[in-house]
Amino acid sequence: MSDMRSAPRRRPLWGLFIAPVLLLIAAVAWSAFWFFAASQVDVQADAWRAREAKSGRVYDCARHSVAGFPFRLEVRCEDPSVSLFGQAARIPLMTAKLGEILVVAQVYDPKRLIAEFTGPAAISNGSDPASFAVNWRLGEASVYGLPVAPERGALVFDNPTIDRIDGANQVPLARADHVELHGRLAEGSPTDHPVIETALQIASGSIQGSHPLLAEPFNADIQTRLSGLKDFRPKPWPERFREIQAAGGHVEIVQSRIQQGELLAVASGTLSLTPNGNIDGELQMTVAGMEKVIPALGIDKMLDSGVPQSTLDRVAPGVKSQDLNNLFGALDRAIPGLGKVVKQNANAGVAASINALGKEAVLEGRKARTFPLRISDGAVVLGPFKVAQIPPLF
Numbered sequence: 001m002s003d004m005r006s007a008p009r010r011r012p013l014w015g016l017f018i019a020p021v022l023l024l025i026a027a028v029a030w031s032a033f034w035f036f037a038a039s040q041v042d043v044q045a046d047a048w049r050a051r052e053a054k055s056g057r058v059y060d061c062a063r064h065s066v067a068g069f070p071f072r073l074e075v076r077c078e079d080p081s082v083s084l085f086g087q088a089a090r091i092p093l094m095t096a097k098l099g100e101i102l103v104v105a106q107v108y109d110p111k112r113l114i115a116e117f118t119g120p121a122a123i124s125n126g127s128d129p130a131s132f133a134v135n136w137r138l139g140e141a142s143v144y145g146l147p148v149a150p151e152r153g154a155l156v157f158d159n160p161t162i163d164r165i166d167g168a169n170q171v172p173l174a175r176a177d178h179v180e181l182h183g184r185l186a187e188g189s190p191t192d193h194p195v196i197e198t199a200l201q202i203a204s205g206s207i208q209g210s211h212p213l214l215a216e217p218f219n220a221d222i223q224t225r226l227s228g229l230k231d232f233r234p235k236p237w238p239e240r241f242r243e244i245q246a247a248g249g250h251v252e253i254v255q256s257r258i259q260q261g262e263l264l265a266v267a268s269g270t271l272s273l274t275p276n277g278n279i280d281g282e283l284q285m286t287v288a289g290m291e292k293v294i295p296a297l298g299i300d301k302m303l304d305s306g307v308p309q310s311t312l313d314r315v316a317p318g319v320k321s322q323d324l325n326n327l328f329g330a331l332d333r334a335i336p337g338l339g340k341v342v343k344q345n346a347n348a349g350v351a352a353s354i355n356a357l358g359k360e361a362v363l364e365g366r367k368a369r370t371f372p373l374r375i376s377d378g379a380v381v382l383g384p385f386k387v388a389q390i391p392p393l394f
Contacts, residue, residue, distance in 0.1 A: 030070060037107060038066045041075055056085040056234035058092070061101075068104065075103045084234035093236055096123045097130075115141040133170055136160040152184035164209075176205035186225065190232045197254075199223045211388065218260035225252040238277075238394035245273035245394075253283060262289040264363055271375065277392035278378035286361050288368035 049059050061077040068074035080101045083092035100118035117139035122130035138158040145151035157179045163170035180201040187195035200222045207214040228249010235243070244250075250272040258265045269283035358371025374381045380388040 034069055034073075034107060037073060038069075041066050041073065045075070055232065058083040058085060071107055073105045073107060077101045077103070086235055086239070091126045093234060094123065094125055096121055111145060113143045115143075117141070130165055132173070133163045133165055134160065149189060150185070152182070154183070155179075155181045172208050174205070174207050176202055178203040179205070192231065194229050194232065196226045196229070197224070198226070213260070216260055218258055220256070220258045222256040222258075223254040225254055226250075227252075241273060241277065241393040245275065245277070248272075250281070264288045264366065264368075266363065267373070269373075273393065274377055276377075277394040279375050279390050279393070280377060281375050283373045283375075284370070285373050286363050286368050286370045288363045288366040290369060 052059060060081045060083075062079035064075060064077045066073065066075055078100050079097070081095060081097045083095045085092050098117055098119065098121045102116045102118075104114045104116075105112065117136070119139065120133055120135040123132040123134060124130045136157045136159055138156075139160075140156045141154065143150050143153040158177070160174075160176050160179055161172070162174040164173045165171075178201070180199075182199040184197050185194055186197045187193075200220065202218070202220040204217045205220065206217050226244075226249070228244035228247040229240075230243050230247070250270050252270050253268050256267045258267075265285055265287045267283040267285040269281060271279055271281035271283075274280050358369040361368045361370040371382075375390070378390045378392060379386050380390065
């Protein structure tokens, strides 16, 4: 009997090509999908611009391109401009012109948009020449949600600068190392009484040409909740503020923390608007290092220079300049030099008066005082002292 051996069966070769063929089909289908999506960018952008134009926001782009294959859509806009128009207005309320905007969206996550801004930017009011020059090292924005109903967004800038344009010169107005602004829609919708929650973070910020305290670098972390808006339609700021006041709206300072050198302050409270456009409300503050702030108010310098009534009214309303100057003169006549000593120690007396207002507290391991900061019809009042006057908002 012969030994018979069966020959091995050969597997069909076509099975080896199944995976590559399927991968090729998937690649072709994905490519077709990407190019179709890219072709729809202009269609969707035009529809979005039309909706925004109806709300008074007009966007323009000198040149644009679409890239990012295979997983992203990158829309690059060169020489963009944004103009805000009020109702039935032919002249824009404000126009901003930038260098370039790059908007990126992942094909698999189209509800999330990320944008990068290239400066500088020029901002003008109406048809006037540019009033402000804005620049930054890095500028980014992110928005989540559908274009017709965004849910939340954020703006981030590194080393932003704002200068006021005065003829051929640029006057420094504001500086910072880093700024972040986050916002989300807490209630309502963009077209129906939105309630907005915001969080602002500023690192080493300063504002020139205002109060001396603001000229020194400070860090801020402020969380707010704004109610009283009717919609997001662009409006002149006075009209917007009137709308908030008429609706009984307000800004709730949920939490704030400000640090400037040895000064550390936290505050919370509610601010509203009076019928004549002034800010009104009260903040409950806890402050450590208040004695470092008093000299910046310049009380000793005011006393030494004769105390003009308009200046004195900012610090101690109700006190007459002539009466105070006569008092210092009488002190000098009684004991030469006594009036000068009193002037030089005025800051210490003010600090003691403010400390007497509140209660002892501990703030981040430091001794502090807790007291109310009242804003009455635009006047910022700290105990008996009027430290500032905020101009009406409309």
